[in-house]
Amino acid sequence: MTELIDRPTTSTPEWLLRAEPGLCPCGCIGKRHKGSFVEKTLRGGASVLRQVVFSDDTATRGGLLQRVDPRVKVLTMVGLLLAAGFVHSSLVLVGLYALTLAAAAASGLPLGFFVKRVWLFVPIFTGIVVLPATLSIVTAGHVVIPLWTWDGTVEGITSQGLATAARLVLRVAVSISIVVLVTLTTPWSRLLAGLRGLGVPKMFILVIGMAYRYLFHLLTVVMDMYEARKARTIGKQKHDKAARGFVAATAGVTIGKAHQLAEEVHQAMTARGFRGDAKTLDAPKLSLRDGVCLLTAAAIAFAALFVDGLLV
Amino acid sequence: MHIPDGYLSPQTCIAGFAVAVPTLALAARRVRTVVRTRHVPTLALFSAMCFLVMMFNIPIPDGTTAHAVGGGIIAIILGPWAAMIAVTVALAFQALLFGDGGVLAFGVNVVNMAIALPLVAYGLYKLISGSSALSSPRRILGAALGGYVGLNVSALLTGIELGIQPGLFHDASGAPLYSPYSLGQAIPAMLLAHLVVAGFAEGALSGGVLAYLQRANQPLLKLNHPDVPVDHERTTRKVRPIAVAGIAVGIMALLTPIGLLAPGGAFGEDAPADLDLGKVNLQAIPEGLNKYNGFWHNALFDGYDFGGDAHPWLGYLVSAVVGIAVVGLVVFLVGKLIARFTRHDVEAGVAR
Numbered sequence: 001m002t003e004l005i006d007r008p009t010t011s012t013p014e015w016l017l018r019a020e021p022g023l024c025p026c027g028c029i030g031k032r033h034k035g036s037f038v039e040k041t042l043r044g045g046a047s048v049l050r051q052v053v054f055s056d057d058t059a060t061r062g063g064l065l066q067r068v069d070p071r072v073k074v075l076t077m078v079g080l081l082l083a084a085g086f087v088h089s090s091l092v093l094v095g096l097y098a099l100t101l102a103a104a105a106a107s108g109l110p111l112g113f114f115v116k117r118v119w120l121f122v123p124i125f126t127g128i129v130v131l132p133a134t135l136s137i138v139t140a141g142h143v144v145i146p147l148w149t150w151d152g153t154v155e156g157i158t159s160q161g162l163a164t165a166a167r168l169v170l171r172v173a174v175s176i177s178i179v180v181l182v183t184l185t186t187p188w189s190r191l192l193a194g195l196r197g198l199g200v201p202k203m204f205i206l207v208i209g210m211a212y213r214y215l216f217h218l219l220t221v222v223m224d225m226y227e228a229r230k231a232r233t234i235g236k237q238k239h240d241k242a243a244r245g246f247v248a249a250t251a252g253v254t255i256g257k258a259h260q261l262a263e264e265v266h267q268a269m270t271a272r273g274f275r276g277d278a279k280t281l282d283a284p285k286l287s288l289r290d291g292v293c294l295l296t297a298a299a300i301a302f303a304a305l306f307v308d309g310l311l312v
Numbered sequence: 313m314h315i316p317d318g319y320l321s322p323q324t325c326i327a328g329f330a331v332a333v334p335t336l337a338l339a340a341r342r343v344r345t346v347v348r349t350r351h352v353p354t355l356a357l358f359s360a361m362c363f364l365v366m367m368f369n370i371p372i373p374d375g376t377t378a379h380a381v382g383g384g385i386i387a388i389i390l391g392p393w394a395a396m397i398a399v400t401v402a403l404a405f406q407a408l409l410f411g412d413g414g415v416l417a418f419g420v421n422v423v424n425m426a427i428a429l430p431l432v433a434y435g436l437y438k439l440i441s442g443s444s445a446l447s448s449p450r451r452i453l454g455a456a457l458g459g460y461v462g463l464n465v466s467a468l469l470t471g472i473e474l475g476i477q478p479g480l481f482h483d484a485s486g487a488p489l490y491s492p493y494s495l496g497q498a499i500p501a502m503l504l505a506h507l508v509v510a511g512f513a514e515g516a517l518s519g520g521v522l523a524y525l526q527r528a529n530q531p532l533l534k535l536n537h538p539d540v541p542v543d544h545e546r547t548t549r550k551v552r553p554i555a556v557a558g559i560a561v562g563i564m565a566l567l568t569p570i571g572l573l574a575p576g577g578a579f580g581e582d583a584p585a586d587l588d589l590g591k592v593n594l595q596a597i598p599e600g601l602n603k604y605n606g607f608w609h610n611a612l613f614d615g616y617d618f619g620g621d622a623h624p625w626l627g628y629l630v631s632a633v634v635g636i637a638v639v640g641l642v643v644f645l646v647g648k649l650i651a652r653f654t655r656h657d658v659e660a661g662v663a664r
Contacts, residue, residue, distance in 0.1 A: 040369040048367065051410055081416045085322035088483055121411065122316045133492035139478075141486055151594050160487035167489065168318060175317030179415050183408055191408065203340055203352065204401070210356030211363070211401050218360050222367075239371035247370055248520025249528075251382075255361055255389060255521065256529045262357040266350050274352075312483065 036237040037247065038230050045223045049216075058184045063107035065185035070194025072290040076297040077182045083301035084174045089311040090163070092304050093170035099300060100177035107185050118180055123173040130168050134161035188212060206278055214261065221257055225250050313381075313470050313506075314406065314421055317414030319491045321481045324473060328419030335427050336400060339393040355394060359401035362386055366402060370513040378513035381425055381466070384433030384459035385518040389525075391536045392434040399426035424469045433462030433518065446533055446542045447526050456519030463514040464506050471495075471502035561636060568632040569625035571616070 059066065065073065080096075087093055104114040133139050134157045135147075141160030148155055186194070189209070196205045229246060237243065320328075343351050365382030387395035400422050406412035413421045433455075440454030475495030478488035493501065525533050530542060579587075584597045584605050612618075613634070617627035 037369040037371040041367065044367045044369070048410075055409065077415065081317055081414075082322050085317070085325070085416060088489060117411075126316075126318075130492060133488075138497065139487065139492055151596070151598075153593055160485050161492070163483075163485070163487045164489075164492045167487075168492065172316055172318035175414060175416070176411055179317070179408070180411055183411070188409070201340070203344070204397075206352050207355045207359060207397065208401050208404060210353060211359035212405070214357055215360040215363060215405070218357075218364055222364055237371075243371040244516055244520055245524075247368055248517060249524045251365055251368060251385075251517065252521045252524035252528065254364065255358075255385075255525075256532055258357040258361045259354075259532055259535075262350075262353040265353040265357070269353065 037239065037243060038226055038233070038237050042223065042226050042230070045219055045226075048219065055184055056187065058109055059187040061108045063109070063185065065103060065107040065181060067289060068293045069284070069286055069290045070186050070190045071197040072286065072294050073182050073186060074191070074194045074198055076294060077178055079297055079301050080178050081175055083304050084171055084178070087171070087304055087308045088167070089308045090166045090170055091311060092308045093167065093174055095307075096174045096300075096304055097170065097177060100174065100181060103181055104177075107181070109181075109184055114177075114180070114184075118173060118177045122176055123169050126172045127165070127169050130165040134158065134165050136161070139164055202278060210265075214258075214265075217261075218254060218258060222250060222254055225253070313425065313467060313502075314403075314413030315417045315424075315470060315473070317416045319414075319474060319477075320417050320420060321477060321490050322416060323481075324477070325414075325416040325420060328417065328421075328423050328473075330419070332400075332419040332422040332427065336396060336422070339396040342393040343397060351394075354390075355397050355401070358386060358390060358394070358398040362398045363402040363405050365517070366406070368517065370516055378509050380459070380510070380514040380517040381429060381463060382514075382517060383425060383429040384437070384462045384514060385455065385521045387430035387434040388437055388455055388458070388518070388522060389532060389536055392430045395430035395434070396426050399430065420473055424466045424473075428469055429462040429466040432465045433458035436461055446530060446537055446540045451526070452519045452523045455522040456515040459518030460511040460515035463511050464503065467502045467506035467510075468499065471499035474498040474502070565629065565632040565636060569628045571628060572624055
């Protein structure tokens with residue numbers, strides 16, 4: 001991260017690059033967070049901006065994956081994710097992870113940042129979640145580390161449990177690395193063009209593209225309201241009925257504004273000739289480099305499955 | 313609740329897409345016929361909004377916060393079909409931009425959060441709100457309960473999808489290949505957090521936003537409720553919370569004989585001698601259990617019963633009523649005591 005900040009080309013400030021661990025960063029698993037709801041929401045908004053600004057930074061650098069056609073990248077991503085899903089051997093998964101690191105390095109992504117971005121969220125959480133599954137009371141099998149005896153039966157960590165835990169954590173890390181590689185090396189607009197080129201209906205692409213455009217506008221509206229609330233609160237924020245009323249009213253106001261904006265945007269689109277269908281430019285032709293990339297990915301996937309078949 | 317890649321087998325992920333894609337296609341067609349060319353900007357803006365709603369921290373009374381998905385309230389404002397597309401787009405942002413939820417698991421996540429949640433929340437909302445006026449409190453109750461139940465159904469589905477993995481996919485040594493927890497472990501783990509915390513956050517957000525829109529922006533609510541009158545004559549009496557609580561407790565008391573239907577019992581609940589030792593991996597009855605079994609013989613209704621098991625359901629009912637009365641009395645007295653002491657404190661503070 002530090003080498004990233006030292007680079008004169010990167011303008012992302014350090015506070016925008018901080019992150020917290022969790023199963024999903026949105027924290028919707030019912031986990032309770034300490035702290036003021038105002039601060040938390042403001043920090044969440046900053047984190048959204050941080051990730052987007054950073055992705056934009058890395059996606060426009062010149063590197064191996066940045067030069068590949070987005071359609072090829074999406075296909076490769078899905079193919080490799082499937083291969084990682086079917087692989088049973090932890091060794092093969094380690095090999096696949098090493099390959100993602102090599103690809104990240106070749107694409108000019110700072111390795112320290114890449115590793116942190118992948119591991120900080122889901123794999124660490126997965127490691128904690130899967131710990132009880134290593135015990136014989138969850139995953140029955142051959143006990144390798146006895147911990148206690150329950151009326152004559154030895155209970156403890158089983159070899160099957162350890163294998164499961166290693167496999168799950170590694171597979172999660174490999175899968176996230178593959179997705180992060182694609183998203184960090186592809187500008188959002190090109191990723192959408194790639195999805196369109198692969199047959200995702202035009203309506204979805206239009207909606208996703210426009211939603212992305214207006215997401216930041218609405219985010220600013222919400223952040224303004226929260227900052228105003230913070231500015232006029234003296235002392236600690238209370239988590240009472242009034243606070244919930246404020247959150248509901250903020251959401252309600254934003255929904256109202258979104259609706260009004262949608263009407264205006266629709267009128268503007270109609271005035272410019274929009275009749276429910278959009279024309280897109282023809283997708284660029286695939287180059288030799290794209291073909292090589294596709295073949296390499298296919299070879300990696302088949303090799304992984306073949307070696308896995310030999311090992312398991 | 314977003315399932316990352318790696319927790320589910322590729323087969324389960326494909327099944328998720330097999331359900332999600334046709335449902336979304338149907339939703340897209342329904343939306344297109346209803347709003348015509350307006351659908352693109354409307355859906356886009358509401359998708360962006362949906363993503364933001366997932367970012368909102370809902371304050372919980374104990375000083376902490378929780379997140380909501382927001383699928384329920386979007387379904388009430390836009391209708392369930394448009395909500396499906398809006399939540400799907402928000403999930404796509406999370407999966408592709410922020411690594412929140414997997415790409416292979418996207419179909420399954422869409423089924424849980426973008427299809428099941430809005431459908432259940434909207435169905436329950438319609439059922440509870442019935443033909444009431446647009447400004448009726450019944451609609452707030454419907455929205456809140458819809459959000460609560462919708463999120464929990466979504467969590468239940470997630471628990472089932474994770475729970476079927478170890479049984480279906482394991483290697484030769486029996487080690488699970490994907491999520492290692494069985495149905496009996498995954499479902500309670502998912503549901504506990506959602507029944508206790510996240511469901512309330514979702515319910516509070518849905519109900520709160522609806523109440524706000526009733527006060528401040530009824531035209532927005534009119535979008536999906538074109539034929540509903542804004543205000544009925546105020547003939548309905550205000551429902552008192554104590555009446556609602558009383559009815560709820562009464563219904564639960566009446567339902568207690570259902571306990572008679574439950575097979576088996578808790579571990580060693582009856583006589584320790586009846587324990588099926590082989591089933592629980594034991595060679596002998598635990599010493600402590602044997603020693604303390606039957607330690608207390610003086611229960612008023614031993615085994616929720618009296619009169620030698622002649623009328624078991626009557627025994628259950630009487631036990632329930634007496635139990636409720638005793639617990640109610642204790643809570644009432646404790647409440648009185650607390651009120652007395654706090655009032656004393658306040659008065660002392662004022663005097664000072």
